[in-house]
Amino acid sequence: MKEIIIATKNQGKVKEFEALLAPIGFRVHSLLDYPDSIDVEETGKSFEENAILKAEAIAMQYQRMTIADDSGLAIDYLGGKPGIFSARYAGPEKDDQANINRVLEDLSDVHSLLDRSASFICGLALSIPGEKTKTVVGTCEGYIATEPQGENGFGYDPIFILKNRNQTMANLTKEEKNRISHRADALKKLLEVIKQS
Numbered sequence: 156m157k158e159i160i161i162a163t164k165n166q167g168k169v170k171e172f173e174a175l176l177a178p179i180g181f182r183v184h185s186l187l188d189y190p191d192s193i194d195v196e197e198t199g200k201s202f203e204e205n206a207i208l209k210a211e212a213i214a215m216q217y218q219r220m221t222i223a224d225d226s227g228l229a230i231d232y233l234g235g236k237p238g239i240f241s242a243r244y245a246g247p248e249k250d251d252q253a254n255i256n257r258v259l260e261d262l263s264d265v266h267s268l269l270d271r272s273a274s275f276i277c278g279l280a281l282s283i284p285g286e287k288t289k290t291v292v293g294t295c296e297g298y299i300a301t302e303p304q305g306e307n308g309f310g311y312d313p314i315f316i317l318k319n320r321n322q323t324m325a326n327l328t329k330e331e332k333n334r335i336s337h338r339a340d341a342l343k344k345l346l347e348v349i350k351q352s
């Protein structure tokens with residue numbers, strides 16, 4: 156079995172990567188298994204830049220193949236915010252519920268669903284010691300709901316209504332989310348890039 160580190164402390168991401176990568180022969184480790192991992196500051200200007208920073212630092216520290224994920228929600232009405240600041244949108248505690256509340260508050264004057272369009276975006280970086288880092292970006296289109304709905308997933312999932320479906324991401328089973336999410340899209344692209352290299 157191939158060993159890979161996912162350079163994240165986000166339990167929601169870890170579970171999704173395990174479900175996506177185990178069937179293709181990877182044993183997934185995350186930073187939750189490595190309490191001494193260095194804390195990488197997300198100082199990049201894009202999802203990809205931040206993913207590169209996280210992947211390269213952790214691949215270097217443990218000398219092992221590492222994928223990092225930097226992701227978030229881009230709301231058109233807010234000019235793409237919260238974007239790369241999604242995790243800390245309501246403060247440094249990275250509280251999902253507080254983040255959701257801030258987004259709903261930001262859009263409280265926007266009544267038409269069409270004006271509440273948004274994308275989930277996932278930047279992935281793959282760093283293998285001694286090789287050039289590879290990056291991809293995946294997306295998933297939708298709209299911001301007026302109130303949370305659904306119990307599954309994590310983060311902003313309860314307020315993200317999927318395009319062409321009358322459901323939020325949190326209404327989906329984990330299998331369905333892993334077929335259509337921004338993370339699944341990005342990982343598909345990353346596997347293509349690996350195949351071609």
Ligand SMILES: O=P(O)(O)OP(=O)(O)OP(=O)(O)OC[C@H]1O[C@@H](n2cnc3c(O)ncnc32)[C@H](O)[C@@H]1O
Nearest residue numbers: 163164165224225226227228241242309310311312
């Ligand atoms: O940096 P790491 O350790 O990976 O963990 P993090 O939670 O800080 O992750 P990010 O910096 O990439 O911030 C991602 C933000 O976007 C949200 N997010 C990312 N993917 C999501 C998804 O699939 N569903 C809902 N929210 C998501 C997530 O809740 C965070 O608020």
Ligand SMILES: [Mg+2]
Nearest residue numbers: 197225226242
């Ligand atoms: Mg982060």
